[in-house]
Amino acid sequence: MSECIVVTSGKGGVGKTTTSANLGVALAMQGATVAVVDADIGLRNLDVILGLENRIVYDLVHVIEGECRLKQALIRDKRVEGLFLLPAAQTRDKNAVTPQQMRELVEKLKAEFDYVLVDCPAGIEQGFKNAVAGADRAVIVTTPEVSAIRDADRIIGMVEAAELPEPNLIINRYRAKMVNRGDMMNKEDILEILAIPLLGIVPDHEDIIISANRGVPAVFDESSVVGEAFRRIGRRLGGEPNVPEMDFSEGSGVWGVMKRWMGFGAAQGVA
Amino acid sequence: MNTLINKLLNRNNASSKEDAKSRLKVLLIHDQVDLTPAQLDAMQEEITAVIQKYVEIDRDNSVVRLERGDDRIALISSVPVRRVIERALPA
Numbered sequence: 032m033s034e035c036i037v038v039t040s041g042k043g044g045v046g047k048t049t050t051s052a053n054l055g056v057a058l059a060m061q062g063a064t065v066a067v068v069d070a071d072i073g074l075r076n077l078d079v080i081l082g083l084e085n086r087i088v089y090d091l092v093h094v095i096e097g098e099c100r101l102k103q104a105l106i107r108d109k110r111v112e113g114l115f116l117l118p119a120a121q122t123r124d125k126n127a128v129t130p131q132q133m134r135e136l137v138e139k140l141k142a143e144f145d146y147v148l149v150d151c152p153a154g155i156e157q158g159f160k161n162a163v164a165g166a167d168r169a170v171i172v173t174t175p176e177v178s179a180i181r182d183a184d185r186i187i188g189m190v191e192a193a194e195l196p197e198p199n200l201i202i203n204r205y206r207a208k209m210v211n212r213g214d215m216m217n218k219e220d221i222l223e224i225l226a227i228p229l230l231g232i233v234p235d236h237e238d239i240i241i242s243a244n245r246g247v248p249a250v251f252d253e254s255s256v257v258g259e260a261f262r263r264i265g266r267r268l269g270g271e272p273n274v275p276e277m278d279f280s281e282g283s284g285v286w287g288v289m290k291r292w293m294g295f296g297a298a299q300g301v302a
Numbered sequence: 303m304n305t306l307i308n309k310l311l312n313r314n315n316a317s318s319k320e321d322a323k324s325r326l327k328v329l330l331i332h333d334q335v336d337l338t339p340a341q342l343d344a345m346q347e348e349i350t351a352v353i354q355k356y357v358e359i360d361r362d363n364s365v366v367r368l369e370r371g372d373d374r375i376a377l378i379s380s381v382p383v384r385r386v387i388e389r390a391l392p393a
Contacts, residue, residue, distance in 0.1 A: 175322075176322070177322050177325055177326050177329070180326055181326060181329050181330060181333065184330050184333070185333065210319075212317070213317025213318070213319050213320070214317060214318045214319055215319055215322075216319045216322055216323060217319070220319065220323055224323070224326055224327065224330070
């Protein structure tokens with residue numbers, strides 16, 4: 032019983048590709064077989080986040096146009112058993128692929144893998160339509176900002192219009208310190224507005240820049256808080272809905288208040 | 303140092319997240335109904351003009367706004383009435 036999950040957001044730059052890469056690794060670490068598909072044709076980046084950019088020979092458009100077999104285009108990630116990347120074409124554009132072709136491609140992948148994770152491009156045009164075409168469900172990534180949440184709301188409507196089930200939400204770049212002083216919308220504020228179930232929260236942390244620099248997703252790093260957040264989300268996605276959320280709070284007791292006054296955060300490293 | 307003093311004296315400005323939330327709520331409604339704030343103002347003007355044919359109202363304290371419920375958008379209007387204009391009859 033395999034499943035295709037599209038990772039989408041509407042707005043660019045909220046962390047779709049980082050989320051796709053980390054969840055792909057997390058699911059593979061749990062023992063699943065996973066294909067991560069970069070659907071951002073013309074602006075591929077999932078290969079870079081995964082550190083697999085030097086191993087690309089064929090891409091998604093080559094497969095669709097019959098220039099190679101699907102297996103030839105899939106890049107095996109040697110760091111974890113069961114993880115494969117299907118890269119996007121860099122020199123073509125979104126109109127090189129139709130939703131019907133994507134649907135057929137996803138069906139072929141689902142025959143081989145437990146999970147097919149599709150990294151959706153930003154926007155609501157052809158690229159989005161292609162990315163959701165073969166999906167069984169969607170995960171929406173947002174950040175606690177007005178613009179990102181506005182676009183997420185729009186995308187939730189479009190996911191429903193595409194007749195996918197109710198999507199789940201990932202809140203990325205969460206800053207506990209700012210939330211505590213009332214300068215960032217908290218989990219409840221965001222869920223009240225978007226009204227879809229929460230899959231998890233990812234703290235804003237410099238780990239993610241370092242992991243992108245190196246091409247090693249944070250999930251590989253046992254000590255990374257971002258990695259831990261994605262490992263938990265991966266488990267919830269993989270069928271353990273009750274994995275607890277990480278504690279981002281700074282404490283509400285006297286010591287917590289003191290620390291907040293002094294400008295120290297208890298959630299270590301969370302910016 | 304200034305920020306520390308401000309924090310100790312709890313001299314915070316109103317939290318900016320409330321601004322974010324209220325702006326978002328208005329934005330999402332306008333995105334959904336495709337009605338600009340200017341159009342909403344124009345509608346309020348017209349509605350008020352009609353009401354004023356029948357009752358005298360407190361215009362300064364009148365509000366017309368859109369609110370998003372679970373599955374629909376409602377037009378919420380609060381118009382304080384000062385007195386009924388007795389001779390008013392439908393045209």
